[in-house]
Amino acid sequence: MYEPLDFEFNQAAPPGSAHGYLVPEPSDCMRCGLCLxxxxTYQLEAIDAxxxxxxxxxxxxxxxxxxxxxxxxxTHLKNCVQCRTCESVCPSKMAYGQLFDSALAQLTTKKPFLAKLGFWLTSHKHWRYLLLPFVELYRRFKLSALMRASGLLAKLGLTEIDSxxxxxxxxxxxxHYPxxxxxxxxVALFTGCLTEHFxxxxxxxxIKLLTALGYEVxxxxxxxCCGAIHKHNGESEQxxxxxxxxxxxGLDIDAIIYTATGCGAMLADYPDNAFKYPLYDINDYLVQQNINSxxxxPLPIHAVVHEPCSQRNLTKSQASVYPLLQNIPGLTVSPLADNAICCGAGGSYMLTHPVQSQQLRRLKQQVIKDANAELVISSNFGCILHLQTPQLPLLHPVCLLAQQLLDK
Ligand code: SF4
Ligand code: SF4
Structure with missing residues (x-):
């Protein structure tokens, strides 16, 4: 049983604090348990730690x-998926993410060589383009099975990436696309690091939708890379x-558009007014356009929408997905039942915490199965990668719209 601490209800957020949330003052946590x-991770373990x-x-x-x-x-601290759902339900408006980020440098453990190489590659695009043909050869010649059988994949700690x-x-x-x-x-398109290749x-x-509407891209x-993967793992993203x-x-544009809400959440977290152009989630941008032109x-099926944590808790752009998809005749859309709970992808969490990540994945996949929908929509590439199976394809809203577009 916890005693309420020195919480002052309706305490004003200090000027400049992100999203109107309180600058972290752990004593403002009432320990009410509304976030549980x-x-x-509490759903998985049901222990206070x-x-x-x-x-x-x-x-x-x-x-x-x-x-x-x-x-x-x-270990219990590092098990946090950094989904930030606790912030969105907290009556004290605890800026949990900010508090966690401040502690990351002290929590970070020594990284193995391959993890360091991964961080380096996300920062160096030219090297990624040089090395990716080898990844493609690895895939094409199905070397994965060989590596798995020999135990080398596990020894190198690459099992999760491989999967x-x-x-x-x-x-x-x-x-340039006219x-x-x-x-x-x-407009300019932000492509990200891994999303650019995968x-x-x-x-x-x-690009197809924007150019059809009359935009140069x-x-x-x-x-x-936006820097999210670095920031969430205690590396410098500066x-x-x-x-x-x-x-x-340095561009002459009207707006910057991103498609993966994981990247968008990081871009939106850059210093205030860092970009001189407005930053948009593609869903938000399209819904403000004359897209019904x-x-x-028609697509007479029912789709459920998985709302990524980065979209629900940070970019707050999930509401745009529904009216946007209403432009497809016959399509009915509803939110997935447990959208408030993270699917376990969590950026690099699926690689660093495979056990918890897979448990959360299975729970989400069961909810998707129970929804009995013909299609699942998600606006974050990381979640799509984590949740999809050959039997359960997930699509970004813009992929579905572009697929159904008649004005080519
Ligand atoms: S909801 Fe907020 S105030 Fe309540 S226990 Fe969780 S963090 Fe503390
Ligand atoms: S896993 Fe999500 S809800 Fe739980 S403490 Fe971490 S950020 Fe908050």
Whole structure:
């Protein structure tokens, strides 16, 4: 049983604090437990050490009381998926994510060589394009089975990466796509690092829709990874942030568009007014356009929408998906029953915490199965990669719209 602490209801958020949330003051946690039922790790373990309120208390001991944490305590902290759902339900508006980020440097353990190489590659696009043909050869010659059988994959700690590896795209997008109709503007597409190679379909669908509406689309090759994967693993993201700000601000455009809400959440977290152009989730952007001027082929099926945590809790763009998809005649759409609970993808969490991640995946897949829908929609590539199976394809909303578009 917890005693309420020095919580002051309706305490004003300090100027400049993100999303109106309180700058972390762990003592403002009332320990009311309202966050428990939406915390994925608490759902799995049902112990207080896997709950947001325990983590807040422990982070407070680490950051403010300068206490040393035991290995066990550090493990429970690091088990956090960083989904930030606890923030959205917390009556004290605890800025849990900010508190957690402040502690990351002290929690980070020594990374193995291959993890370091992974971080380096996400930051160096030219090297990715040089090395990706080898990934494709690895896939094409089905070396995975050999590596698995020999035990080498497990020894190298690559089992999880191997299981989500899809066909990479080996060449970059063009730098410019002209409008296909009366020109109404010019936008830039943020492609991300892994999504640039493994989610080309969503980028091409985005370009198809925007150019059909009358936009020129530019895709600066020099753009970098958003930095989310670095930030969430205690690595410095500053060089990537600075480079992206300089590259996009150097363009002459109306807006910056992203398609993966995981990247979008990070871009939106860049310093205030970092970009001189407005930043949009593609769903939000399209729904504000004259998209009903385009014609879409009917699709008389029912789809459920998986709302990624990055979209629900950070970019807050999930509501746009529903009216956007209503442009497809015959399609009915509803939210997935347990959208408040993270699917376990969590950016790199699916690689760093495979056990918990797979447990959460199975729970989400069961909910999807129970929904008995013919199609599942999601706006985050990481979630799609994590949840999809050959029997259960997931589609980004723009892929479905582009697939049904009649005005080619
Ligand atoms: S909902 Fe907020 S105030 Fe309540 S226990 Fe969770 S973090 Fe603390
Ligand atoms: S961020 Fe997510 S996993 Fe972490 S404590 Fe909050 S609800 Fe739980």
């Amino acid at each position: 039922n939406t915390c994925p 896997e709950s947001p309120r325990w983590r807040i208390r422990t982070l407070s001991r680490l950051l403010f009381d300068k206490q040393t944490l035991t290995d066990d305590e550090q 989500v590896l899809t066909q990479p795209t080996l060449s970059p997008l063009k730098s 409008s296909k109709t009366q020109r109404i503007g010019r 989610d080309r379909a969503t980028h091409l669908a985005t 530019v895709v600066p090759f020099e753009q970098r 060089a990537l942030v600075n480079a992206n700000i300089a590259i996009f601000n 385009l014609r879409f082929a």
